[in-house]
Amino acid sequence: MFNNSARLAEAFRLFDLANGEDPNQELNEAGQPEPKELLYARRMTACLAHVAPDAPEAVQLAARCQHIRRWAIPRQDFPLTRPGYHQWRNTLKKFHAELAGGLMAQAGYEPAAIERVQQLVQKLRLKDDPEVQLLEDVICLVFLEYYFLPFATQHPEEKVIEIVQKTWPKMTTRGHALALQLPFTPEAQALITKALA
Structure with missing residues (x-):
C-alpha cells in the first residue's frame, strides 16, 4: 500500500x-x-x-x-x-x-x-525510465476516463482521433489494457475504436 x-x-x-x-x-x-x-x-x-x-x-x-x-x-x-x-x-x-x-x-x-x-x-527519459512511464500511463488513463469526452465535444472528430493516436503510443501494454477497461460512454468508445482501427 x-x-x-x-x-x-x-x-x-x-x-x-x-x-x-x-x-x-x-x-x-x-x-x-x-x-x-x-x-x-x-x-x-x-x-x-x-x-x-x-x-x-x-x-x-x-x-x-x-x-x-x-x-x-x-x-x-x-x-x-x-x-x-x-x-x-x-x-x-x-x-x-x-x-x-x-x-x-x-x-x-x-x-x-x-x-x-x-x-x-x-517526464524526462520517457520510455527509458519505468517510473516516468508509470506516471505517463496514469496521466493518459486519467485523461481518457475524465477529460476525453468533454475534449471530444469541443473539437472536430479528426482532431479527437489524432489526439487518441498520439496518446496511445505513450502508454505501456498494461496501460492499453487498463484503458480499454474504462467505463466509456458509447460516443467515447466509438471515437477510440475509430482512432485505434
Missing part, C-alpha cells in the same frame, strides 16, 4: 492548498464543484493507487503535483500555433517542477528526493 509518511502527507497538504486556489471549478463525481486542479490531483492519486498500489513515494508525489497551479500560465499567453503549444507545455513543466520542489522542501524532503520528483514531473 501507499507510504503514509508524515512528510508525504505534508507535501500532499501543501500541494492541495496550492491547487485549492484554482479559480476554475469543475464538478466532481458527486456533482459538487471543486477547484479544477485539486480535483485533477486527487484523480491522479486515485488512479495511481489503483494501477500501482506499491508505487514509489517519488511517483506518488509527482502524480499529486502534475498540474500544480496550472492556471497561472494560460495557454493564450503563447502563440496559438503548434510551436506555441509546445513552448507553453515546456514552460508549464518547469513551473510545476520548481513549485513542487519548493513545497517538498517545506515538507522536509532532501534535495535528491526533490530532484527525482522534478525529473518525473518533467
Whole structure:
C-alpha cells in the first residue's frame, strides 16, 4: 500500500492548498464543484493507487503535483500555433517542477528526493525510465476516463482521433489494457475504436 509518511502527507497538504486556489471549478463525481486542479490531483492519486498500489513515494508525489497551479500560465499567453503549444507545455513543466520542489522542501524532503520528483514531473527519459512511464500511463488513463469526452465535444472528430493516436503510443501494454477497461460512454468508445482501427 501507499507510504503514509508524515512528510508525504505534508507535501500532499501543501500541494492541495496550492491547487485549492484554482479559480476554475469543475464538478466532481458527486456533482459538487471543486477547484479544477485539486480535483485533477486527487484523480491522479486515485488512479495511481489503483494501477500501482506499491508505487514509489517519488511517483506518488509527482502524480499529486502534475498540474500544480496550472492556471497561472494560460495557454493564450503563447502563440496559438503548434510551436506555441509546445513552448507553453515546456514552460508549464518547469513551473510545476520548481513549485513542487519548493513545497517538498517545506515538507522536509532532501534535495535528491526533490530532484527525482522534478525529473518525473518533467517526464524526462520517457520510455527509458519505468517510473516516468508509470506516471505517463496514469496521466493518459486519467485523461481518457475524465477529460476525453468533454475534449471530444469541443473539437472536430479528426482532431479527437489524432489526439487518441498520439496518446496511445505513450502508454505501456498494461496501460492499453487498463484503458480499454474504462467505463466509456458509447460516443467515447466509438471515437477510440475509430482512432485505434
